[in-house]
Amino acid sequence: MAHAWKACVRKDSRVRISPPPHFDKFNTLSKRDMPNKQFLEEYPLYKKFSFEIEKLGRGMYGITLGTVLVKLPKPAINMHCPICKSMQTFNMVGEYYDDINKKRESSPAFLSFQLNYFCSSCKTNHYEFFIDFGVNRTIDKDKNEVWSNGWVRKIGQRPEWSIEVDKQLQGFLSSTNTELFKRGLVCESQSYGIGAYSYYRRVTEAILADLLVEIETLVPEGKDKVKYTVALEKTKKEIVASNKLALIKDLLPSDLLTEGYNPLDVIYSAISDGLHNWTDEECLDISEAIRKCLEFLVVKVYVNKAAKKNFTAGMKRLLSGKFKK
Numbered sequence: 001m002a003h004a005w006k007a008c009v010r011k012d013s014r015v016r017i018s019p020p021p022h023f024d025k026f027n028t029l030s031k032r033d034m035p036n037k038q039f040l041e042e043y044p045l046y047k048k049f050s051f052e053i054e055k056l057g058r059g060m061y062g063i064t065l066g067t068v069l070v071k072l073p074k075p076a077i078n079m080h081c082p083i084c085k086s087m088q089t090f091n092m093v094g095e096y097y098d099d100i101n102k103k104r105e106s107s108p109a110f111l112s113f114q115l116n117y118f119c120s121s122c123k124t125n126h127y128e129f130f131i132d133f134g135v136n137r138t139i140d141k142d143k144n145e146v147w148s149n150g151w152v153r154k155i156g157q158r159p160e161w162s163i164e165v166d167k168q169l170q171g172f173l174s175s176t177n178t179e180l181f182k183r184g185l186v187c188e189s190q191s192y193g194i195g196a197y198s199y200y201r202r203v204t205e206a207i208l209a210d211l212l213v214e215i216e217t218l219v220p221e222g223k224d225k226v227k228y229t230v231a232l233e234k235t236k237k238e239i240v241a242s243n244k245l246a247l248i249k250d251l252l253p254s255d256l257l258t259e260g261y262n263p264l265d266v267i268y269s270a271i272s273d274g275l276h277n278w279t280d281e282e283c284l285d286i287s288e289a290i291r292k293c294l295e296f297l298v299v300k301v302y303v304n305k306a307a308k309k310n311f312t313a314g315m316k317r318l319l320s321g322k323f324k325k
């Protein structure tokens with residue numbers, strides 16, 4: 001099977017191609033521990049994150065059981081502060097139940113919230129997140145309402161999700177491809193997965209040949225380099241991007257794996273199968289994986305080039321000093 005990703009069957013019996021766990025990191029987090037740092041920092045608007053919301057009930061001594069506002073976490077987050085001009089910790093100010101219509105022991109289901117986060121350093125700059133919670137409601141055979149498949153999503157944020165293309169990636173892209181990539185980011189920020197996938201795929205296909213040439217500089221000298229160079233020559237005769245990748249993806253040096261995943265293999269899996277009948281949500285996961293793999297590889301190439309440049313400059317200085325004596 002060509003997929004590096006496992007096909008798994010969800011409760012609704014639709015077959016879904018899941019991105020590798022590295023990219024699907026939200027799935028590894030507790031479904032009770034929401035909203036969390038990554039959700040606030042990175043998640044695009046409207047994408048629902050499953051979050052188990054237990055229906056309110058009465059326990060012994062009148063204690064409220066279930067998911068209540070007072071127990072929702074208020075995680076500190078790291079965001080860029082334009083006043084401090086650096087990454088800073090931002091803390092949530094206020095409570096989920098500050099609103100007059102909400103109580104400490106209200107359920108978050110079917111409610112929306114504005115979360116205000118202030119920079120812990122300048123105490124001035126702030127971010128606002130608008131989130132809402134929901135569940136599926138069904139009636140069981142005893143005519144009781146049952147809650148399942150709870151979720152939380154962002155419905156707005158200020159300032160809005162950055163659609164700036166990573167600087168190093170931008171240095172690698174032509175102006176046309178930068179524009180296409182930016183459109184991919186816009187789609188991703190709005191959870192238009194099919195759109196994001198299409199734009200990222202187009203950019204990947206456009207830059208792949210150059211990227212594979214650049215990656216050659218990262219392969220250590222020796223047997224592996226020879227193999228890579230031979231495969232690289234073969235890729236030049238292929239027109240289709242996935243065929244190019246099939247020839248070379250397994251020759252990536254091990255230090256270019258990211259948390260055990262081969263980024264070329266991930267990109268290959270993402271673009272070799274076409275859109276199929278993937279939903280917007282599924283395309284969104286895959287788009288995120290493509291974007292992160294491209295950024296990862298380009299940054300590696302960039303860092304390697306910068307290191308070589310510094311090394312050469314350093315050597316030149318050293319040698320010129322030596323020979324001057």
Ligand SMILES: [Zn+2]
Nearest residue numbers: 081084119122
């Ligand atoms: Zn600040």
